[in-house]
Amino acid sequence: MSLSGTAAYDDPTTTGALPPLVQRAVTAARAHGFPYSCRPEQGRLLHALASATGGPIAETGTGYGVGLAWLTSGAPPGTHLISVERDPHRAAIAAELFTDHPNVTVLPGDWHHITDHAPYDLLVLDGGGTGKTPTDPPADPTHLLTPHGTVVIDDFTPxxxxxxxxxxxxxxxxxxWLTHPALHTTEIHLAPDLATVLGRRTGVSQRRRSPS
Structure with missing residues (x-):
């Protein structure tokens, strides 16, 4: 969730050409006065990560579907994507946006609903599970990610x-997230005021058996 994410799409010199699905989602966010969409810099990162993902993708915090549109536009055909939005009105409008994409599911409710469909190759924590507020404990990547799956947590200040x-x-x-023992993690600066944390699960360790 970016505080001025939707407004960032007002400047064509910084956004460039947008995938048609992203443009539709931005239009929906503007029409409903929703300012917190995924920024273009973050969207392009999600697009690239989704294009290299071979398995299911999940996102928390659909909003009006801008981040999900970036993911869907980048993902290989047939990739299953799930996004959870706690506001039922926003969830319904976002779901309508993706009616032509049967591989995309928008769920209304708390972000914990993504656990029902885990594990994922790519997990984008934007609307819950980040641990940024005391009432929102961080998600458990060992449960939600496949071995070597990737988690993305955005909207940090460099x-x-x-x-x-x-x-x-x-x-x-x-x-x-940067010191999580189950992740190899790094921080990427996408803009002077925007950083994203990427973590890749290190895999499930196996205890060696003693020689017989």
């Missing part, structure tokens, strides 16, 4: 220091 800080204090949610 920090030049270690540990990373936000508003002058240690950024504990970001540290949680």
């Amino acid at each position: 920090s030049p220091t270690w540990p990373p800080t936000h508003n002058g204090t240690p950024d504990h949610p970001r540290l949680h």
Whole structure:
């Protein structure tokens, strides 16, 4: 969720040509006065990650479907995508946007609904499961990701220091993901004011058997 994500699509010099499905989702977000859409920089990253994904994809926080449209536009044909939106009105409108894409499912409700269909090759945590608020504990990548699956957590402010800080204090949610023992994680700066954390599951370790 980007605070000015929808407005970022107003400048054609920064957005460039958009996939038609993304343009439709942006139009829906504008029509309903929704400002928190996935930014173009993040969308292009999601598009690229989805194109290299061979298995199911999940997203929390559909909004009006902008991020999901980037994912769907990039994913190989037949890839199953699931997105969860807690606002039933937004979920219904987003679901209508994807009626021509039977491989895409928009679920109304809490983000925990994605656990019913896990594991995923690509998981985008945008509307829940990030751990950014005290009432939102972070999702468990060992349950939600396939071995070597990728998790994406966006909308961080770039920090030049270690540990990373936000508003002058240690950024504990970001540290949680950057130091997660089940992930190889890095931070990517997509714009001067926008960073995204990418984590790849390290795989399921196997205990070696002693020689008989």
